Amino acid sequence: MKLASVLSPLSEKNLRLAAQCGVEGVVHRYPGPQLEDLLLVKKKIEAQGLRLLGIEGFLPIEKIKTGSDCDGAELELMKQLVENMGKAGVPLLCYNFMAGTDWVRTNTDAPERGGAQVTAFRLADAESAVSLNDERDAIPDVVIHTDELWKNLEEFLTEIIPVAERAGVVLAMHPDDPPIPEFRGKHRIMNSLASFEHLLSLNDHPCNAICFCVGSFVAMGLESEEIQHAIHQLGKKIAYIHFRDVRGTAEDFAETFHDNGPTDMAAIIRSLREIGFDGPLRPDHVPQHEGEFDLEPGYTMLGRLFAFGYIRGLLDGAAPSSK
Numbered sequence: 001m002k003l004a005s006v007l008s009p010l011s012e013k014n015l016r017l018a019a020q021c022g023v024e025g026v027v028h029r030y031p032g033p034q035l036e037d038l039l040l041v042k043k044k045i046e047a048q049g050l051r052l053l054g055i056e057g058f059l060p061i062e063k064i065k066t067g068s069d070c071d072g073a074e075l076e077l078m079k080q081l082v083e084n085m086g087k088a089g090v091p092l093l094c095y096n097f098m099a100g101t102d103w104v105r106t107n108t109d110a111p112e113r114g115g116a117q118v119t120a121f122r123l124a125d126a127e128s129a130v131s132l133n134d135e136r137d138a139i140p141d142v143v144i145h146t147d148e149l150w151k152n153l154e155e156f157l158t159e160i161i162p163v164a165e166r167a168g169v170v171l172a173m174h175p176d177d178p179p180i181p182e183f184r185g186k187h188r189i190m191n192s193l194a195s196f197e198h199l200l201s202l203n204d205h206p207c208n209a210i211c212f213c214v215g216s217f218v219a220m221g222l223e224s225e226e227i228q229h230a231i232h233q234l235g236k237k238i239a240y241i242h243f244r245d246v247r248g249t250a251e252d253f254a255e256t257f258h259d260n261g262p263t264d265m266a267a268i269i270r271s272l273r274e275i276g277f278d279g280p281l282r283p284d285h286v287p288q289h290e291g292e293f294d295l296e297p298g299y300t301m302l303g304r305l306f307a308f309g310y311i312r313g314l315l316d317g318a319a320p321s322s323k
Contacts, residue, residue, distance in 0.1 A: 001241075001272060003311060004053050004280035008299040010041070015048040017301065021308035025053035027094070027282060030060070033077055035084040042088055053280045054092030054240065055085060056174075056211075057102070065099045066144055067152045075156070079163045086167025092280065093164075094211045094240055096174040097153055099144050099186045101131040103177040108132075108297040109288075110254045116287040119297050120254035121178045129184075132297065146187040150198075153189070157203045164207040172209045172240040173199055175216035179250050191250070192220060193230050200237055209239035214268055215246045215284065219253050224264040228271040241272065241281035243311060255285050255298070258310045269314045283307030 002024045007014040010028060018026070026045045031037040042052040060077040063069035082093060096102065106129050110120035119132070157171075164171055179191035189195055196210055212234065217227050231238065245261030246253045258265055272281070286303030288295065 001269075001277060001315060002053065002280045003308065003315065004282040005304060005308070006057075006282060006284075006299060007301075007304075008296050010044065012044075012048065014301055015045060015050060017305065018308070019048050019050055021305060022312050023050065023308060025051035025280060027054040027056055027092070027280065028052060029057040030055060030081065033080055033084075035087055038084050038088050038090070042090070052088070052090050054094055054172075055081065055090060056094030059095055061095060062099075064156050065097055065149065065152060066142055067148060068142075075159055078156075078160060082160065082163045082167050082169050085169045091168060092170050092172060092240055094172045094174055096176070097149060097190055098176050098183075098188060099149065100142060100184065101129075101186075103132050103285075104129045104183065105132055105297070106130075107254075109293065112255070112287045113257055113260055116257070116289055116303070117293055117297075118255035118287045119285060121252070123178075123180065123251040126184065143185040144187060146189055149187060149189045150202075153199070154202045157208060161203055161205050161207050165205065170207050170209050170239045172211035174211040174242070175213050175220075177213065177216050177219075178253070179216050179220045193217075193222070193233070196234065200234075208237075210234055210237050211240040211242060212238045213242035213244070213284065214263065214265075215242065215244035215255070218246050218261070218263055219248070219250045221249065223262075224267055227263065228267055231268070231271040231277075232275060235275050238272075238275070238277055239279050241277070241279070242284040243268075243281055243307075244284040244286075255287065257287055257303075258283065258307055266314050266317065269311075269318045273318050281311070283311060 004025045045052045063074045105119040106125040107120040109117040112118045176188040176191045245263045285298035288300045289302035292300040
């Protein structure tokens with residue numbers, strides 16, 4: 001497994017801190033349509049001895065999800081991104097199919113251990129929800145149903161998979177977050193283990209893969225042993241790991257420190273070892289520590305440093321003995 005991270009901001013200081021903690025590579029947000037923009041990001045990361053392992057977030061894909069990409073402009077941007085990634089040697093593209101939002105929370109300062117702050121979601125407070133990891137705060141007033149989403153997804157895969165194959169890029173679908181069946185008139189389709197099995201059945205190409213977000217599967221109602229079973233069931237189709245934990249249900253939950261939630265995170269690492277997973281694994285949605293409460297929720301650096309050390313310990317503990 002390759003310990004990876006999103007870094008916000010992507011500063012030389014944060015890159016050095018990540019490298020000092022044993023991080024091997026960075027996953028970065030959509031850099032724009034030009035190959036030069038992607039190469040500049042890659043050069044900045046490689047200057048600190050790290051690798052650019054993937055792209056996720058801020059993707060031009062919203063109209064594709066809702067079936068309103070009438071002129072095909074977004075599809076062309078997505079194809080161009082994949083082609084650019086192939087030219088730059090960036091092997092992974094993580095995306096989601098949540099129409100109208102990215103990940104959504106109703107609270108960004110819920111209390112955690114020692115006064116740290118975490119993001120939380122409560123469906124009863126959905127009117128105050130904000131879409132995070134995205135430039136859109138307003139959630140579009142568009143109704144879309146399950147069958148439409150599946151149709152739009154299948155059409156997208158039919159178009160993008162051949163491009164991904166030529167470029168040598170794997171597409172990793174992220175679960176809905178929160179994994180609820182509907183949000184503000186928009187159905188959601190990536191909210192169960194069965195939905196990921198259906199995703200794989202739409203297109204069995206190796207480029208059609210999964211981002212296994214542990215916290216999302218916990219919010220689906222899966223306990224530790226069930227998550228381990230899901231990892232074995234999905235096996236080689238898992239291309240990327242978001243490593244986090246939550247406490248609660250899909251309708252009402254809060255993030256936790258990696259060592260302070262309900263899930264046996266060490267067992268998750270062991271299961272990934274057992275299936276031979278060797279892709280990027282990154283901490284996600286970390287708590288905000290003292291002095292960082294006015295920065296981007298879930299993406300501050302002190303919580304990430306704690307997570308790096310915790311994950312490194314789990315990886316070493318699950319490694320085969322050399323004796």
